Amino acid sequence: MSFDPIDHDFERGLNNRRAILGDAWVERSLANANSFNADFQNLITRFAWNEIWGRPGLEQKTRRAIVLAITITLGRWEEFELHVRAALLGEAGNRLTPDELKEVLMQSAIYAGVPAANTAFAHAQAILREVGPQIGYALEPAAPAAACHPGAGREGRSAGRPALHYTVREPRSGKAPRHTVVLSHALGCDLTMWDALANTLAADCRVIAYDHRGHGSSEAPEGTYTMAAMADDAAALLRELDTGPVVWIGVSMGGMVGQELALRHPALVRALVLANTTSGYPDAARELWRQRIATVRAQGIEAIADAVMGRYFHDAFRAGHAATVARFRRRVVSTDVQGYIGCCHAVGTVDTTARLGGVAVPVLVIAGELDQGTPPEMARTLADAVPGAQLLVLPEASHLACVEQPQAFEEAVSSFLAGL
Known part of the structure; x- marks a missing residue:
């Protein structure tokens, strides 16, 4: 022993x-x-x-x-x-x-x-x-009134018309941003749908999110909208914020705006992530958009809200994440009716397929395996039309893939950004 x-x-x-x-x-x-x-x-x-x-x-x-x-x-x-x-x-x-x-x-x-x-x-x-x-740290003078919540970003409203509500998150690293990223939301949503991804990317990127015209706290002009006008809205905001070329990440309608922005204002775009979106609808689908506009005009957004949730989220997600679905439903039905109708027209008439060969920046196209609104076939058409575009289909994901599969979506975006 x-x-x-x-x-x-x-x-x-x-x-x-x-x-x-x-x-x-x-x-x-x-x-x-x-x-x-x-x-x-x-x-x-x-x-x-x-x-x-x-x-x-x-x-x-x-x-x-x-x-x-x-x-x-x-x-x-x-x-x-x-x-x-x-x-x-x-x-x-x-x-x-x-x-x-x-x-x-x-x-x-x-x-x-x-x-x-x-x-x-x-x-x-x-x-x-x-x-x-x-x-390597110094205490610098700072105004309490200028402080902002780092998980929500500094809020602002653009000077142009329509005035757009936006947030800016500066890199938490305290260093120069690796990229300036713009997050562009889907129809009937607002910039808060991006909070989780925005806070992740803001570790070393400047992250801008904004409400499209007719959505959230942005103005809702009268009349129907076009995707070209919505891209011009975005361009005016980026020039006002002096962003330089940005990495544009858009889902659904946000992806359509990104395509048009890259074509109309190429100097403002460094790269594109186009998620759950399309470059154009067949005639039958265009007619469905016209019917949706007529229904909303006659009965309000509440009349279509459940059907929209059925397209945004697949059955298993709706069953297992009722509170999340309810939150998005509340956001859809509270959207300005004029703004919703105007954007429905812009989405239903989107048509960039024949021009996508002119997109000269890196592009990642993300599709949802279960997406009924913009199925993988539409994503393949888009990816095939853009020179050098990558295509990724996320399993168990429907139209709002970034919400249903946030980790997989984040990993895809992070990997794409790392290669730029």
């Missing part, structure tokens, strides 16, 4: 303590140990730093956030400062950025109270002023 003189629980805890707090702090702590507190130092090293921090069930960054939130709640400001400094200066794999630290403090305001968060911000800012040069 052998006896190992090494206390492995203590050694593992000490290693974790060094990784989180840094060698210098741990060495000072050990050097200050004495006959009164040595037992306590041993206890916390074995139990806090081994038994808890040594568990692989959570990432160390997550455990950092938990400690910061708890010390804020309890008002343990000496411990809070210790962990703030360690979080900002920690190893690359577990440190928190100043923006991540800010999010911990913001959430603590809700669950621990505004006074506690106010004190936490004061302590954190003092530390940021101290360590900022080491981590």
Whole structure:
């Protein structure tokens, strides 16, 4: 029988303590140990730093956030400062950025109270002023009135007519955007349909989303609309925002606008993602669009809402995601009637097939395997007409593939962007 003189629980805890707090702090702590507190130092090293921090069930960054939130709640400001400094200066794999630290403090305001968060911000800012040069961060003056929710973007309304409601998310990286991406929604929807994808892409891209004329908070001009006019709307918005060439991601009607934009204003388009869309309808389908317009004009959008949901989402999705379907239904029926009718005319008369050979940018066409509104055959026609276009058919996806299969849609877009 052998006896190992090494206390492995203590050694593992000490290693974790060094990784989180840094060698210098741990060495000072050990050097200050004495006959009164040595037992306590041993206890916390074995139990806090081994038994808890040594568990692989959570990432160390997550455990950092938990400690910061708890010390804020309890008002343990000496411990809070210790962990703030360690979080900002920690190893690359577990440190928190100043923006991540800010999010911990913001959430603590809700669950621990505004006074506690106010004190936490004061302590954190003092530390940021101290360590900022080491981590390349500087506190700059900023106006509270100009702050915007990073998950929704800065809102605006274009100066042209019709005035278009839009949002802009700047890259969270703080660096120059890898791309400027524009997200263009489907008929009867609005820019919020893109929130999840927009926030993902805004990690390193500038992301613009907007409401088409007649939708959301944008103006609804009188009369019928054309796809050319809607593309001109988009061009005017992009020029007002001084975007330069953009990667246009459009679903259904948004994809039709993207095609026309690339043809009418090619200098504004860097690449296209055309999802669940078409370059033209056969005569029978055009007649169905005319019938839809007549029904809405006579009875309102409510009369067609259930049929629209049946085309937007396949049976299994409607059964399993009733709340999502209900949300999109509410959005459709609340759309301005004049705007809906005007856009129905633009969609029903779309006709770009013969001109698509003039699109000279990279194009990804995404189709839904179960899409009845713009089936894969229409996507193949579109992809075949655009030189070098890629085609991807998503399984178990209907007309709003980005909603039914968000992960697969995001992966397809991210892969396409990576190749630009």
